Amino acid sequence: MKELFEKDTWQEIFGSISKNRVRTVITMIGVLWGIFIYITLSGTAKGLDNGFEKAFASISSNSLFVWGQYTSLPYKGYKARRGIRLKVGDVEIIKKRVPEIEFIAPRNVRGVFGSSGGNVVRGSKTGTYAIYGEYPEYIKIATSKVYDGGRFINENDMTFSRKVCVIGERTLKELFEKGEKPIGKFISINSITFKVIGVHKFVQGGGFGDDGDIYIPFVTFKDLFNSGDNVGFFMMSAYKDADVVKVEKEVKSVLKDIHNINPDDEEGLGAFNLGKVFNDTLNFVNGLSFLSLIVGLVTILAGVIGIGNILLISVNERTKEIGIRRALGATPRQVRNQILIESIFLTLIAGIIGIILATIVLFSINYGTKDLTDFPYTNPTVPLRFIFGALFLMISLGCLIGMIPAQKALKIRPIEALREE
Amino acid sequence: MINIKDLHKSYKMGSNSLHVLKGINFSVKEGELVAIMGSSGSGKSTLLNIIGMLDNYDKGSYELDDILIKDLNETKAANYRNKFLGFVFQSFNLINYKSAVDNVILPLYYQGIKRKEREKTALDYLDNVGLKNWASHLPSELSGGQKQRVAIARAMVSKPKVLLADEPTGALDSNTSSEVMSLIQKINNSGKTILVVTHEEDIAKMCKRIVKLKDGVIVEDKKIKQKVL
Ligand SMILES: Nc1ncnc2c1ncn2[C@@H]1O[C@H](COP(=O)(O)OP(=O)(O)OP(=O)(O)O)[C@@H](O)[C@H]1O
Ligand SMILES: [Mg+2]
Numbered sequence: 001m002k003e004l005f006e007k008d009t010w011q012e013i014f015g016s017i018s019k020n021r022v023r024t025v026i027t028m029i030g031v032l033w034g035i036f037i038y039i040t041l042s043g044t045a046k047g048l049d050n051g052f053e054k055a056f057a058s059i060s061s062n063s064l065f066v067w068g069q070y071t072s073l074p075y076k077g078y079k080a081r082r083g084i085r086l087k088v089g090d091v092e093i094i095k096k097r098v099p100e101i102e103f104i105a106p107r108n109v110r111g112v113f114g115s116s117g118g119n120v121v122r123g124s125k126t127g128t129y130a131i132y133g134e135y136p137e138y139i140k141i142a143t144s145k146v147y148d149g150g151r152f153i154n155e156n157d158m159t160f161s162r163k164v165c166v167i168g169e170r171t172l173k174e175l176f177e178k179g180e181k182p183i184g185k186f187i188s189i190n191s192i193t194f195k196v197i198g199v200h201k202f203v204q205g206g207g208f209g210d211d212g213d214i215y216i217p218f219v220t221f222k223d224l225f226n227s228g229d230n231v232g233f234f235m236m237s238a239y240k241d242a243d244v245v246k247v248e249k250e251v252k253s254v255l256k257d258i259h260n261i262n263p264d265d266e267e268g269l270g271a272f273n274l275g276k277v278f279n280d281t282l283n284f285v286n287g288l289s290f291l292s293l294i295v296g297l298v299t300i301l302a303g304v305i306g307i308g309n310i311l312l313i314s315v316n317e318r319t320k321e322i323g324i325r326r327a328l329g330a331t332p333r334q335v336r337n338q339i340l341i342e343s344i345f346l347t348l349i350a351g352i353i354g355i356i357l358a359t360i361v362l363f364s365i366n367y368g369t370k371d372l373t374d375f376p377y378t379n380p381t382v383p384l385r386f387i388f389g390a391l392f393l394m395i396s397l398g399c400l401i402g403m404i405p406a407q408k409a410l411k412i413r414p415i416e417a418l419r420e421e
Numbered sequence: 422m423i424n425i426k427d428l429h430k431s432y433k434m435g436s437n438s439l440h441v442l443k444g445i446n447f448s449v450k451e452g453e454l455v456a457i458m459g460s461s462g463s464g465k466s467t468l469l470n471i472i473g474m475l476d477n478y479d480k481g482s483y484e485l486d487d488i489l490i491k492d493l494n495e496t497k498a499a500n501y502r503n504k505f506l507g508f509v510f511q512s513f514n515l516i517n518y519k520s521a522v523d524n525v526i527l528p529l530y531y532q533g534i535k536r537k538e539r540e541k542t543a544l545d546y547l548d549n550v551g552l553k554n555w556a557s558h559l560p561s562e563l564s565g566g567q568k569q570r571v572a573i574a575r576a577m578v579s580k581p582k583v584l585l586a587d588e589p590t591g592a593l594d595s596n597t598s599s600e601v602m603s604l605i606q607k608i609n610n611s612g613k614t615i616l617v618v619t620h621e622e623d624i625a626k627m628c629k630r631i632v633k634l635k636d637g638v639i640v641e642d643k644k645i646k647q648k649v650l
Contacts, residue, residue, distance in 0.1 A: 006530070015518040019518060320514070321516055324516060325516075325531075327473075327514075328503065328528045329499050329502050329579070330499060330531050331496045331499040331500065331531075332496060334531065415476045418475070418510065
């Protein structure tokens with residue numbers, strides 16, 4: 001392929017390109033468009049992927065909520081329409097029987113799902129906030145952070161039913177003076193005094209939750225609201241590689257067993273599987289990437305075929321010229337290489353321009369959505385190997401398609417090309 | 422230099438076959454300047470194309486410089502053409518988007534000669550045909566005579582053993598024809614073997630030998646006193 005480094009080769013290619021300028025440009029646009037679509041779509045898919053990942057970051061992507069509802073089927077002498085109350089004691093049994101569970105946190109709450117929240121007072125400032133009774137495990141499942149200087153509820157808080165609380169950013173803003181340090185200060189919840197031990201940084205993640213939420217130890221909650229051993233809902237997270245759908249089934253069947261719910265009852269327990277939602281979203285994004293791959297490939301293919309077509313026409317038009325070259329000593333191989341290089345060159349240039357344009361577009365979208373926190377779109381990158389893959393594909397296709405006009409050029413016999421009319 | 426014995430050539434067209442050359446016996450020694458004449462359709466171009474390895478023949482033999490030229494494959498024919506033969510055509514056959522010098526360079530390019538050297542050699546040959554100042558011009562900017570001189574420079578640049586010219590003056594007026602023929606004589610005087618196909622008497626008279634073709638055979642072959650320009 002020493003032709004690649006010959007001025008004549010390039011002079012040749014530019015000669016023939018400039019002879020058919022409009023047509024060349026139109027066909028190059030075909031390939032350019034293909035790679036452009038491919039890169040922008042897969043970059044966008046990646047951006048969404050990153051965006052969703054960021055959106056789900058506040059909560060373990062394999063976590064699961066389960067709560068009691070009303071049964072719909074009679075079972076073991078119990079009638080239907082029986083209300084199910086989950087108990088703290090369920091935790092040990094679930095842990096034992098569903099080994100895929102890494103963390104499980106029983107939770108109680110007042111102030112969401114229709115119940116009234118806690119009346120919180122600090123000096124002259126008051127407010128109503130949702131109050132959560134939490135186990136220390138909670139912070140391991142929800143990846144929301146407690147600000148420096150503070151801490152979350154720990155085992156000792158539980159053992160001694162301490163009156164301590166972790167408040168939200170909004171609570172902080174509404175109950176404290178600007179710049180005031182909340183840690184170690186006191187607030188009163190439903191007329192009981194609590195010591196603030198931390199402020200949590202709220203990240204919108206799965207469903208409910210608010211930047212005003214106040215967390216207190218589960219046992220303290222029990223005393224405050226008289227909730228006994230009842231659990232509002234369980235929040236749990238499975239080990240990383242566990243199948244979240246299967247885990248949900250297992251947990252439910254254990255709970256049905258404990259609470260005498262008919263195994264076929266779909267109503268007795270409610271569940272929200274964040275892991276499944278997460279996976280479905282990922283599947284959607286993956287589907288999008290796949291779609292963009294297919295669309296891009298087809299468009300690139302169409303573009304490359306267009307280039308092959310142009311070259312075929314140009315070979316026809318240049319029959320005489322090729323005949324002259326053959327008479328002057330060009331071997332069939334040299335003629336063929338010339339056309340192949342032309343094909344690859346056109347494809348490659350079109351491809352590179354497409355990649356550059358797509359990069360600019362992706363960059364602009366990223367820049368434009370940078371400040372939109374609600375829009376799940378972050379860093380729309382296309383892996384380098386995809387780009388090189390696409391380039392490689394184009395070179396191979398350009399080569400393959402170029403074979404057709406090249407073969408046609410080979411068939412030109414100088415004697416026929418040169419015959420004077 | 423050229424040795425042709427009992428050469429036959431037919432063109433097959435469907436079931437028909439047109440017998441164009443019917444036993445040509447013909448030899449050319451080094452340094453000759455031969456005019457090939459004959460009426461239209463008598464097979465002049467066919468003979469020249471066979472000599473130029475642009476076409477095959479059916480029967481007989483053709484030797485160029487003691488090498489038997491028969492049934493060459495395309496690559497070998499291309500290499501021989503490149504090394505041994507120079508072509509000049511009636512319609513010049515320059516590549517229209519290449520400048521004069523780039524046209525002259527082409528045979529050297531196919532010989533694999535380095536670019537610097539190619540350019541220098543090509544310019545020297547353009548100088549020989551008096552067109553050094555036109556080197557960077559496109560064919561469309563040249564007159565017919567100039568184009569033919571570029572074509573001659575291109576044919577000569579690879580130092581061929583034989584120069585083959587098929588009606589080199591066919592598209593030129595008589596003044597420019599003389600210019601071109603004078604150039605051909607000059608090249609011949611430096612020792613080059615040249616075959617010129619023509620059907621103009623006065624062009625033929627500028628050669629040293631006239632071969633007349635009729636109905637596929639040579640009917641006359643005579644040395645003449647050259648009209649020197
Ligand atoms: N490729 C071909 N296929 C079929 N017939 C051909 C082919 N080439 C030439 N012929 C025929 O062969 C005969 C000789 O053609 P040729 O071109 O050699 O004639 P010529 O002497 O050069 O004539 P002119 O003076 O018109 O150029 C003609 O009858 C022509 O029609
Ligand atoms: Mg002829």
